[in-house]
Amino acid sequence: MSRRALGLALCAMIAGVPALHSQGTGRGAAGGRGAAAPVPPPAPPGDADTLPPGKYFGVTEYDLARTKLEKLVKPGGFAVYIVTDMEGLAGVVNNGREMSTGRSGNSPDHQRFRQELTDELNAAIAGARLGGATQFFVVEGHGGNNFRNVLVDKVDPDAILLRGWPRPNVMETGVNARMNMMMVVGNHPNAGTPGIIAHSYALGSPLTVNGIKLNESGISAFIGAEFGVPLGMVAGDDSYAAEMKETFPSAEVVTVKVAMSGSGGAMLPLARVHAQIKAAATRAVQRAKAGQLKLLTFARPYHIAWCIRNTFAQPVYEVMAKPAGFIIKPDSASGPRCFTYDTNKAEEIGTIMNLVEWAALKP
Amino acid sequence: MRSHRYRFPVAVLIVALTTAPGLSAQRGGRGLGVPANNPFQGKGLPFEAGFRAYIVANMAGMGAAVDPKEIMSGTETGAPAQTNTAGYADYEARFRSLATQEANAAVRGARLGGARSLVVSDAHPGNGFGNLLPWEMDSAAILIRGTRPLFMIAGIDSTFGTLMFDGAVASAGSNGIMAHTFGFDAFTVNGKRLNEVAIMALIAGEMGVSVSMVAGDDVAIEETKGMLPGGFVPVITKYAVGRIAGITYSPAKVRQMVAAGAAEAVRREKAGAFPPFRMDKPYRVEFTVQNGMSDENIAQVAAMQVPGLTLERNGPRGFRFTTDNAKMIGYVIDAMQPVVIR
Numbered sequence: 001m002s003r004r005a006l007g008l009a010l011c012a013m014i015a016g017v018p019a020l021h022s023q024g025t026g027r028g029a030a031g032g033r034g035a036a037a038p039v040p041p042p043a044p045p046g047d048a049d050t051l052p053p054g055k056y057f058g059v060t061e062y063d064l065a066r067t068k069l070e071k072l073v074k075p076g077g078f079a080v081y082i083v084t085d086m087e088g089l090a091g092v093v094n095n096g097r098e099m100s101t102g103r104s105g106n107s108p109d110h111q112r113f114r115q116e117l118t119d120e121l122n123a124a125i126a127g128a129r130l131g132g133a134t135q136f137f138v139v140e141g142h143g144g145n146n147f148r149n150v151l152v153d154k155v156d157p158d159a160i161l162l163r164g165w166p167r168p169n170v171m172e173t174g175v176n177a178r179m180n181m182m183m184v185v186g187n188h189p190n191a192g193t194p195g196i197i198a199h200s201y202a203l204g205s206p207l208t209v210n211g212i213k214l215n216e217s218g219i220s221a222f223i224g225a226e227f228g229v230p231l232g233m234v235a236g237d238d239s240y241a242a243e244m245k246e247t248f249p250s251a252e253v254v255t256v257k258v259a260m261s262g263s264g265g266a267m268l269p270l271a272r273v274h275a276q277i278k279a280a281a282t283r284a285v286q287r288a289k290a291g292q293l294k295l296l297t298f299a300r301p302y303h304i305a306w307c308i309r310n311t312f313a314q315p316v317y318e319v320m321a322k323p324a325g326f327i328i329k330p331d332s333a334s335g336p337r338c339f340t341y342d343t344n345k346a347e348e349i350g351t352i353m354n355l356v357e358w359a360a361l362k363p
Numbered sequence: 364m365r366s367h368r369y370r371f372p373v374a375v376l377i378v379a380l381t382t383a384p385g386l387s388a389q390r391g392g393r394g395l396g397v398p399a400n401n402p403f404q405g406k407g408l409p410f411e412a413g414f415r416a417y418i419v420a421n422m423a424g425m426g427a428a429v430d431p432k433e434i435m436s437g438t439e440t441g442a443p444a445q446t447n448t449a450g451y452a453d454y455e456a457r458f459r460s461l462a463t464q465e466a467n468a469a470v471r472g473a474r475l476g477g478a479r480s481l482v483v484s485d486a487h488p489g490n491g492f493g494n495l496l497p498w499e500m501d502s503a504a505i506l507i508r509g510t511r512p513l514f515m516i517a518g519i520d521s522t523f524g525t526l527m528f529d530g531a532v533a534s535a536g537s538n539g540i541m542a543h544t545f546g547f548d549a550f551t552v553n554g555k556r557l558n559e560v561a562i563m564a565l566i567a568g569e570m571g572v573s574v575s576m577v578a579g580d581d582v583a584i585e586e587t588k589g590m591l592p593g594g595f596v597p598v599i600t601k602y603a604v605g606r607i608a609g610i611t612y613s614p615a616k617v618r619q620m621v622a623a624g625a626a627e628a629v630r631r632e633k634a635g636a637f638p639p640f641r642m643d644k645p646y647r648v649e650f651t652v653q654n655g656m657s658d659e660n661i662a663q664v665a666a667m668q669v670p671g672l673t674l675e676r677n678g679p680r681g682f683r684f685t686t687d688n689a690k691m692i693g694y695v696i697d698a699m700q701p702v703v704i705r
Contacts, residue, residue: 090497091498094490094493108455109490109493116497194402258406258408258518260403260406260511261512262510263509263510264492264507264514264517265508266409266482266506266507267497267505267507269500269501269502269503270497271502
């Protein structure tokens, strides 16, 4: 048995989930797609790689996660949903030892940039609070350390964290209509953009909705917009800032660094960045309350198109090409690893990206 | 008596200590060169008002450091995923922080002297040009880190009032501490030997920006005086007594000296004391790559593609080219980095 399979079994035991007991496929009957997908039969442990995360980690339905989160939102307040990532933090340039724990399990730069993530998050929370926000839901969107990067002992005590993975829709878990505004810190430019650690999930080129390119933040904001949650504030490098200004002209955009290569650039002083994020978050909440933030909308049905990065080995790609429960169409005209999917629900984009991510990142 | 010529030992050390066999073969297919349409080339820095000081922080020439293990993480080779380990203890636990504080001293001094916009370039290739600690930087300074075009003085332009070197190293072949000139054993322009400071001074000089301070070991300071006739404020932070040995001050003392030097440098620069460094055009550039390079590495350099430039071979390890644009020299140095940090 491979070490990974052993690890999966151990994780499943710790999580109290029988390894082969089906908890659903990650997308079940509540999904709202046209055709009901066949549930794949339980596979022997050796084939674990081809199974969706729900099999081993008891991932709930997106709808269930949303219901759980909704219950935590107090009526009458102003709830902010904050998506966090790390590649777009001030100071970050290197996708190696700055972004994950690595082989040694202790990369000092990664540890310190977790503090920077927490600092920028805390600045966003403090600013939003000044603007009148009362609740802060924080989703951990960075894969290094398996989506557990915010320092729980250093984060603002009012923050409610969504941490660990797999869980439904990694960057917009449970976002719902009771949220009043979305903010993003630490996200990066789209795949193919000249910017620092530019990428989009496991894709080789930008995902498009009805032909419009969306980066990771754009996908999250689109899903939030369907619930009526506008994007208020984002922070990242100058390339990311330009992308966001184009797609979300009403949002506050903070530039934390200027890209000079995919792994280098001019870093604005961290203290200045924190102050700018705080001020921008305050303005964002004020503008949300004044109804000045616009929702990103597209005509239904949404025509989604994406291409998997060609660097993934064939067996990994084959898992990515079959997001469980979705019937996607190959789009060979756009490339050998390209697909399209039509839907009326924006959240399904997040679910497909989550399943693609699963093949790339399996814990 | 002159000892035999020393090469900067980092590349050699890195190969000896950390490189798995076959790494250079993996690199082989990629080739060297500057992409023809590099979208980042010539990209400017955020503008800030007031007198602008550009500080090159080169850890190789910082106070107290004498050994490559103090200035390299040991994780520089390979793809990012492979560099994901803890580095040398002295580098990680002490010298990165000390280098940051020394750069901060230069920032503090420059501000005292009258500078209002401060940019620090992390110009040393350790840890992927990520040596200085962003969270310990002076909160007024923009920090340039990571790989980038014209890496030592990335983003500099005519809006800057002065260029300062905190951590100059003596040229390859001299008896300075960790003496080296990028990946070269010899480097001349119009027949004149230039060290790293002087090469950068030539590029900046074309934009009208002059060098006002050089801090480093005594050998680096003395040779730079001979190369930059316009002068500068010299700050000797250590004295070489061997290639990896020196007479050093405490870091606190070094910071005092650097801050005082930077303050004086900006004051005198504002009074017009230092003319930009210029040489006659066209620049006839000749260089010899490091003796330690393999035949394969030398072949890579020979096949190097830098748009707008024709590289001629003039010896087993020797090359030459002619240009009217000093930036092209910087792009050649950029293109060679994958071979130097191998």
